[in-house]
Amino acid sequence: xxxxxxxxxxxxxxxxxxxxxxxxxxxxxxxxxxxxxxxxxxxxxxxxxxxxxxxxxxxxxxxxxxxxxxxxxxxxxxxxxxxxxxxxxxxxxxxxxxxxxxxxxxxxxxxxxxxxxxxxxxxxxxxxxxxxxxxxxxxxxxxxxxxxxxxxxxxxxxxxxxxxxxxxxxxxxxxxxxxxxxxxxxxxxxxxxxxxxxxxxxxxxxxxxxxxxxxxxxxxxxxxxxxxxxxxxxxxxxxxxxxxxxxxxxxxxxxxxxxxxxxxxxxxxxxxxxxxxxxxxxxxxxxxxxxxxxxxxxxxxxxxxxxxxxxxxxxxxxxxxxxxxxxxxxxxxxxxxxxxxxxxxxxxxxxxxxxxxxxxxxxxxxxxxxxxxxxxxxxxxxxxxxxxxxxxxxxxxxxxxxxxxxxxxxxxxxxxxxxxxxxxxxxxxxxxxx
Amino acid sequence: xxxxxxxxxxxxxxxxxxxxxxxxxxxxxxxxxxxxxxxxxxxxxxxxxxxxxxxxxxxxxxxxxxxxxxxxxxxxxxxxxxxxxxxxxxxxxxxxxxxxxxxxxxxxxxxxxxxxxxxxxxxxxxxxxxxxxxxxxxxxxxxxxxxxxxxxxxxxxxxxxxxxxxxxxxxxxxxxxxxxxxxxxxxxxxxxxxxxxxxxxxxxxxxxxxxxxxxxxxxxxxxxxxxxxxxxxxxxxxxxxxxxxxxxxxxxxxxxxxxxxxxxxxxxxxxxxxxxxxxxxxxxxxxxxxxxxxxxxxxxxxxxxxxxxxxxxxxxxxxxxxxxxxxxxxxxxxxxxxxxxxxxxxxxxxxxxxxxxxxxxxxxxxxxxxxxxxxxxxxxxxxxxxxxxxxxxxxxxxxxxxxxxxxxxxxxxxxxxxxxxxxxxxxxxxxxxx
Numbered sequence: 001x002x003x004x005x006x007x008x009x010x011x012x013x014x015x016x017x018x019x020x021x022x023x024x025x026x027x028x029x030x031x032x033x034x035x036x037x038x039x040x041x042x043x044x045x046x047x048x049x050x051x052x053x054x055x056x057x058x059x060x061x062x063x064x065x066x067x068x069x070x071x072x073x074x075x076x077x078x079x080x081x082x083x084x085x086x087x088x089x090x091x092x093x094x095x096x097x098x099x100x101x102x103x104x105x106x107x108x109x110x111x112x113x114x115x116x117x118x119x120x121x122x123x124x125x126x127x128x129x130x131x132x133x134x135x136x137x138x139x140x141x142x143x144x145x146x147x148x149x150x151x152x153x154x155x156x157x158x159x160x161x162x163x164x165x166x167x168x169x170x171x172x173x174x175x176x177x178x179x180x181x182x183x184x185x186x187x188x189x190x191x192x193x194x195x196x197x198x199x200x201x202x203x204x205x206x207x208x209x210x211x212x213x214x215x216x217x218x219x220x221x222x223x224x225x226x227x228x229x230x231x232x233x234x235x236x237x238x239x240x241x242x243x244x245x246x247x248x249x250x251x252x253x254x255x256x257x258x259x260x261x262x263x264x265x266x267x268x269x270x271x272x273x274x275x276x277x278x279x280x281x282x283x284x285x286x287x288x289x290x291x292x293x294x295x296x297x298x299x300x301x302x303x304x305x306x307x308x309x310x311x312x313x314x315x316x317x318x319x320x321x322x323x324x325x326x327x328x329x330x331x332x333x334x335x336x337x338x339x340x341x342x343x344x345x346x347x348x349x350x351x352x353x354x355x356x357x358x359x360x361x362x363x364x365x366x367x368x369x370x371x372x373x374x375x376x377x378x379x380x381x382x383x384x385x386x387x388x389x390x391x392x393x394x395x396x397x398x399x400x401x402x403x404x405x406x407x408x409x410x411x412x413x414x415x416x417x418x419x420x421x422x423x424x425x426x427x428x429x430x431x432x433x434x
Numbered sequence: 435x436x437x438x439x440x441x442x443x444x445x446x447x448x449x450x451x452x453x454x455x456x457x458x459x460x461x462x463x464x465x466x467x468x469x470x471x472x473x474x475x476x477x478x479x480x481x482x483x484x485x486x487x488x489x490x491x492x493x494x495x496x497x498x499x500x501x502x503x504x505x506x507x508x509x510x511x512x513x514x515x516x517x518x519x520x521x522x523x524x525x526x527x528x529x530x531x532x533x534x535x536x537x538x539x540x541x542x543x544x545x546x547x548x549x550x551x552x553x554x555x556x557x558x559x560x561x562x563x564x565x566x567x568x569x570x571x572x573x574x575x576x577x578x579x580x581x582x583x584x585x586x587x588x589x590x591x592x593x594x595x596x597x598x599x600x601x602x603x604x605x606x607x608x609x610x611x612x613x614x615x616x617x618x619x620x621x622x623x624x625x626x627x628x629x630x631x632x633x634x635x636x637x638x639x640x641x642x643x644x645x646x647x648x649x650x651x652x653x654x655x656x657x658x659x660x661x662x663x664x665x666x667x668x669x670x671x672x673x674x675x676x677x678x679x680x681x682x683x684x685x686x687x688x689x690x691x692x693x694x695x696x697x698x699x700x701x702x703x704x705x706x707x708x709x710x711x712x713x714x715x716x717x718x719x720x721x722x723x724x725x726x727x728x729x730x731x732x733x734x735x736x737x738x739x740x741x742x743x744x745x746x747x748x749x750x751x752x753x754x755x756x757x758x759x760x761x762x763x764x765x766x767x768x769x770x771x772x773x774x775x776x777x778x779x780x781x782x783x784x785x786x787x788x789x790x791x792x793x794x795x796x797x798x799x800x801x802x803x804x805x806x807x808x809x810x811x812x813x814x815x816x817x818x819x820x821x822x823x824x825x826x827x828x829x830x831x832x833x834x835x836x837x838x839x840x841x842x843x844x845x846x847x848x849x850x851x852x853x854x855x856x857x858x859x860x861x862x863x864x865x866x867x868x
Contacts, residue, residue, distance in 0.1 A: 004747050012475075015472045018475055038452070038781060041447070043441060043444035061500070065497055066494075066495070078501065113500035138815055141815050314435070346472055347470075360574060371469070376469075378537075379574075379578065395533045
């Protein structure tokens, strides 16, 4: 007999947990579709050369190989570690077959060979949206994707959240105004991004190590205190005395985006001028969402604008903006902190109880009619005493049990309240159960 | 720049093709949920020892390893090649946490390192349902799963289909009545299963090679001619003169199942006594579906009853019955033979045209109201002349374009018919577009 053991870092949910995940995924998907994002899917594997194109640390990569590959010529493959690289490759490969602006969502598992620990998985779902266009992508797209992203976060309905935003141009312009060179600007972005983890002293140390003067560093560190609601950004930022054009351009972009997003999104958003996000490819707005009550959980999602998505694969100019939600970590948090009731072990609305096997065909017929009327319906698989059948419905979280009455009508029992009522026809049942 | 190339055997759909796949998946999922099947998902990887438990040909397995695994102790992993083995492992592992009968669906990609060719993929979706119970699973479960499976096939609406069924007990009883020993019965099952590929002569050769006498072989070969509609099975099978109890038990099972399935399922089903299905674990009903007009396509799905799902992992007795649909091959067929129109590049119902950037906030507001009313709505990302915007909607297959009228009302254009009508309020719009 083969031994069973958990594979560390590869989570597996019980049915009631998977149902919760499904409900969340469907909500998010429906929101993204409301905005016109369409699904795409890429293979789980890419060429290793594709995965390495953006210079990922390859220690985290999972290589995939036929167990007994005879053919040494076979392509070297790896599991994708995010959805951005596969999407970039997809857009480059199919560029002439897409209609622009191309707005896609992508919900897939990704794999990273990181050391597994609480809230860190080796296999996890990401849910990404991105809008890309040829040559020129107006800020309306940043605003739209951001609004959809915020609405998705809001739909989770599990905890207070906040989206921190900044603009890479604001940072770059600020550093430019301090006469930092390219390498220093790069190091300064990395350093200030860590202020929540290493504190201001830590940031100052890194700035010094990057050869940045004390006076510039002390100016840079003031960025950490610039945190204000997006709604107040325009008036607050005007107090910051920087006239570097790049800085002003970034400020103006954020003001424009703020004017185009939903009120609800604006209310949940805070500008933090220290926010930098590690990845190199961002060029405009950047954002990161967190739960106020679970700071240790870190980011639930984030994203931003990048001027050239496909540059690693094509010479086309295809700017984009996108946001990603880390689904599996989110489910892990919900389960860990019990943020949602996990009671449903079924999507069924009603269980048809079976008095005896002679009644089964009739029960099946009623069930078929209910299903055709949009009511998810189970028929009990045996015909034991009714108490047993009610117990099953209760265990699965099926809210109603239906009994065939002797007069050809039905008795409908609400399991929660215990109430039972007579219903004379299937159409009446459908109306009651929808 | 990293070179892009297709990875042979790993299909990737364009957005409009993926939308088609999504529509099919949603239909099937909704049908399975109507019957009370709930989703589960297992990791893409299993321990190699788990995958090998059922004695799979390991040449087809994909092994997964961190590219620079330092730790030699790390578990040896492979991508799952079907959903049955992971499901068996899942049930064994979580047996005490499940409510029985446990009815699950599972839609996941599986990977097989077979030589890629037309209609054969290395990565593909399978959509499985199974019902399992402790100790004893009544035939009502076979009938229910079969009915749901047939309804899923029917929902595809692409071609005439037929489900061939048989019962392993009929075959085993038949062979027993001919005094075949265990090994010969096993070989006879394998041989007769191939009759559509190798013809009767081929089957006879294999039977001879298995040491089966000529007279027994000539009796076995008559099975190939027993093909009749399920509705006529009871009367037709009574003409077959076998009184081996196992044979009669198999016959009775099929008759019972036939009495419990939907009329529609019965009408699409044919008993073929030569149907055997290769896999060893089937013990009762077996089924295989095909499209009448595409015999070369082979099976679109199939399944059957197995007495012990988890025996490789646990000593529990957990019988089950289940059916599987090969989604990716199906999509491949639809695309290849153009069995469905591939016109929708979007789930959106309406595009809000933007006259000028000053109108964008107002357009966003209307769009938000439409979305809240259940209408998938896009807002055009720029504000060029309206012809350009209509062209975009047309290219994406968005059926309506909405213009803001000067009087504060709206003009709604039906792109197909070219008709345009005035609508005065958003609620009227929602009613018109839902």
